[in-house]
Amino acid sequence: MAATRRDKIEAMLRDDPGDIFLRYSLALEMEAAGEWQAGVDMLEELARGTPPYVPAFHMAARHLVAHDRVDDARRALREGIEAARAQGESHAAGEMAELLMSLGESGEEQ
Secondary structure, eight states: OOOOHHHHHHHHHHHOTTOHHHHHHHHHHHHHTTOHHHHHHHHHHHHTSSSOOHHHHHHHHHHHHHTTOHHHHHHHHHHHHHHHHHTTOHHHHHHHHHHHHHTOSSSSOO
16 A cells, blocks of 8 residues: 555654654644644644744644634634744734634634
8 A cells, every 4th residue: 555645744754753844744634634633733832842833823723713713723823923923924924914814803704
C-alpha cells in the first residue's frame, strides 16, 4: 500500500520532531481526516511556541469556526493578531483581523 501524505509527514517528523512546518502540515492532515480537535490542539501548541507560529492562529480559528466554537476562534484571532504584529507580519495580522470582523460581536458568523 502506498504511503499517504500523512504517513510521509509523520515519517519526516520522526527524523526532525521539532520541524514547525511539518507539525503544522500534520495538524492540517488531522483536520482533513476528521481528527479536528487533535489538529486544533497541535495548532494551538505551535501558537504557544517561541516564537509563536503565526499561521497556526489563523488556521486554528478557521477550524474552530467550522466546529461552532466561535468564541474560541475569536480568542485565537486576537492572540494571533498580537503575535503577528510583534513579529512584523502585518499581512497576516490583517487577514486575521478581517476574519475576526466577519465573526461579528454576537458569536455568530455574519
